[in-house]
Amino acid sequence: MQVRFLENTSKEIFRSLASENYLKDYSIKPKEEFAVKISFFMCELIALHPFFELNGRITRLFFDMIATYNGYEYIDYHDALEIEDGENKFINASIDCMLSNDNKMYQIILAGLKKAE
Numbered sequence: 558m559q560v561r562f563l564e565n566t567s568k569e570i571f572r573s574l575a576s577e578n579y580l581k582d583y584s585i586k587p588k589e590e591f592a593v594k595i596s597f598f599m600c601e602l603i604a605l606h607p608f609f610e611l612n613g614r615i616t617r618l619f620f621d622m623i624a625t626y627n628g629y630e631y632i633d634y635h636d637a638l639e640i641e642d643g644e645n646k647f648i649n650a651s652i653d654c655m656l657s658n659d660n661k662m663y664q665i666i667l668a669g670l671k672k673a674e
Contacts, residue, residue, distance in 0.1 A: 563607060570601045584627035588670050591627065595620055596663035600654035603662075613651060624670065633669035 583591040637646040650661035
């Protein structure tokens with residue numbers, strides 16, 4: 558992402574998230590539909606890459622807050638963050654986000670979502 562597009566693109570992403578009521582309407586739908594929306598918006602923010610460092614951590618924290626706002630526990634990313642055979646699933650999913658493919662991120666989010674009790 559080029560810096561000159563950062564402000565307008567970030568406003569567009571957050572305006573879209575606000576228009577979706579911060580996914581509140583998905584809290585009563587199956588978690589698969591909620592995971593689709595989170596993975597879409599997460600990939601949008603990852604592709605935006607607004608910070609020099611910590612983009613993944615900040616993005617995960619932000620969507621943990623969205624999840625708890627909508628009646629879920631924090632998203633469990635533990636397995637996705639483990640390095641296995643020199644690979645990190647979250648990093649690989651983030652790279653796919655840059656290529657407009659949110660399928661791996663969806664799988665990570667879906668596996669880590671659990672309704673709060």
